[in-house]
Amino acid sequence: MPEPIDFHFDFSSPYGYVAAHLIEPLAQRHIRSVTWRPTLLGPAMKVSGNQPLADQPLKGQYMRHDVPRLCRRHGIPFAWPEPFPIATVAPARAVYWLWDRDPDQAVAYAKAAYRAYFADGRAIGDTDVALAVAAEQGLDAEALAAALQDQAVKDRTKAAVEASIKLGVFGSPFFFVDEEPFWGVDRLPLMDEWLARGGW
Secondary structure, rough: OOOOEEEEOOOOOOOHHHHHHHHHHHHHOOOOOOOEEEEHHHHHHHHHHHOOOOHHHOHHHHHHHHHHHHHHOOOOOOOOOOOOOOHHHHHHHHHHHHHHHOHHHHHHHHHHHHHHHHHHOOOOHHHEEEEEHHHHHHOOOHHHHHHHHOOHHHHHHHHHHHHHHHHOOOOEEEEEEEEEEEEEEHHHHHHHHHHHOOOO
């Protein structure tokens, strides 16, 4: 069985949101699974010297036009949330805790959390909202609430973020195919071709 595609994303990334809708069909075409790896771009930006795209002159304005256009192209529900961006530690911890117990539930939760923020405008960085999304997915919100405060889960998430930075992850979405890096949702067609051809 081929190695999974590693999908690194920040829940506050609108391009990551788009990628969350597109990555699994692409992976299935190549008989691959996907490992969902939430990260936090704040620490990565400190290393890279970057700043949030929304805060960048010209680029931020382009993004606000481009993301809704991209979502219309792919039939993905979208509405700019307020506030944007937000800290996303709570849903990231939730995914890692769930992943260690049931990866399918973790993926379902990640998709629901992304949708809650970028389609429904719910501030998933707020722990209560993150837990409400879990409850709506039929998950044990009480157990998850305890997990989000568990030092082991905090350490697990911190280690995952640090590992992503060591791998060179500086933006969202960011993918690895057999250690080959691809940054950005616009690289999905290139990644699709890379997988079909076995690289070049």
